[in-house]
Amino acid sequence: MVRLGTGIGWRPEIADDIARLPGIDWVEVVAENICPDHVPDALRRLRERGTTVVPHGVSLGLGGAERPDPGRLRALAERAEALGSPLVTEHIAFVRAGGPLTASAAIEAGHLLPVPRTRDALDVLCENVRIAQDALPVPLAVENIAALISWPGEEMTEGQFLAELVERTGVRLLIDVANLHTNHVNRGEDPAKALDELPTSAIAYVHVAGGVEKDGVWHDSHAHPVTQPVLDVLAELCARTAPPGVLLERDEDFPAAGELADELDAIRGVTAAGAVVGMAEEAAAAVTASAPVSPSVSASVSASVRPSAAPDAPVPDAVRERLALAQTSLLSALVGGTPPPEGFDRRRLRVQSAALTAKRASVVAKVAPELPEILGTGYRPAFARYADGRPMTGGYRRDALAFAEHLLADRRPDDPAARRRLTLWWQERSGPAPLASHPAARLARRVRLALSGRRAA
Secondary structure (H helix, E strand, O other), rough: OOEEEEEEEEOHHHHHHHHHHOOOEEEEEHHHOOOOOOOHHHHHHHOOOEEEEEEEEEOOOOOOOOOHHHHHHHHHHHHHHHEEEEEEEOOOEEEEEEEHHOEEEEEEEEEOOOOOOHHHHHHHHHHHHHOOOOOOOOEEEEOOOOOEEEEEEOHHHHHHHHHHHHHHHEEEEEEEEEHHHHHHHOOOOOHHHHHOOOHHEEEEEEEEEEEEOOEEEEEOOOOOOOOHHHHHHHHHHHHHOOOOEEEOHHHOOOOOHHHHHHHHHHHHHHHHHHHHHHHHHHHHHHHHHHOOHHHHHHHHHHHHHHHOOOOOOOOOHHHHHHHHHHHHHHHHHOOOOOOOOOOOOHHHHHHHHHHHHHHHHHHHHHHHHHHHHHHHHHHHHHHHHHHOOEEEEEHHHHHHHHHHHOOOOOOOOOHHHHHHEEEEEHHEEEEEEEEOOOOHHHHHHHHHHHHHHOOOO
């Protein structure tokens, strides 16, 4: 297992701070935000001084009913090769549903959603992971996600689900301790129990992130400071094993460099304190493992970890179809306004639906920053009205265009100057030729937008 050390999620907004932070051994980048042919200069300089870079995918949907898209796998492989990465990571989640398996329109979640911990879902996940492993040039590690909702009729705990996934595929694990805390608050799951059930030797590295609790629901925001309960879960993990790497995630509302440094120091303190205990417990476990075991105990342990299907047996189409129908029904209720599937907590579904809309609005604001600039404080309310019952069917850039089209079709915004600027923005991006990305072209666009606003005034 590659020893990574202490790292931080690389984001353009804090690239300069990361370059100056002491003791950064490695960084993780969102794979979809990096072009292999145009690695950002700040990231390239980190690599040149010996900092390891790990691409972290968010769009494969390994927990979905469909097999992984070959194009997305190629893109992830290209980024691993371009960055000289020792491994790549993704999530145990589904991010889209519908399509051929359900004879319905494909819809996107715009975020990570939990897979049901059932035998069907595990069989599909194992096959999807093996497909990804075969397509990637470096080892794959998969991450446990945070969830606001629970699937009815689950057959395994999170720890059991992950342990069997590792047993059947040999995949490595990216354990997010903030997500374990999230699932403790939202789903009543004990982080210590999950850690007890995990094969700790499979851990590639660990995520630590901040969040916030609202009305009894924990939101894994990545926009708040790391809390003590999350550090406590990290301590629990470090008491069991010394993780090869620990990484601080922050995606929004970035604090000053000093605050990031303090959080990194707190993480180092926890990992250092747990290192001695963890190594002692691992040594004791090794001694126990070498002791004779009675045949009855051995048979019991083997039965508990025996795979539910032969490792290389293809998953029957009927299994994928059942999972596809269940995931499509849930996602349609969350983003399309259809009735909630039976057995789900309706209040939690409403919370999850609102969270998906908020996430969608945030990402659209990042890929099309002119929209919140043009709409001002009306941006988020307008986007919420647009997204209600309108699932995302393409990428975020297509979503931004569709949002603008929706507003203009309703002759909004009400302010003529803002509507004129929005019209110009939409026209520049919806024509047959793509918008030029050269800095001079971007400057010219901003000048035109400014002039159009002055003429309206």
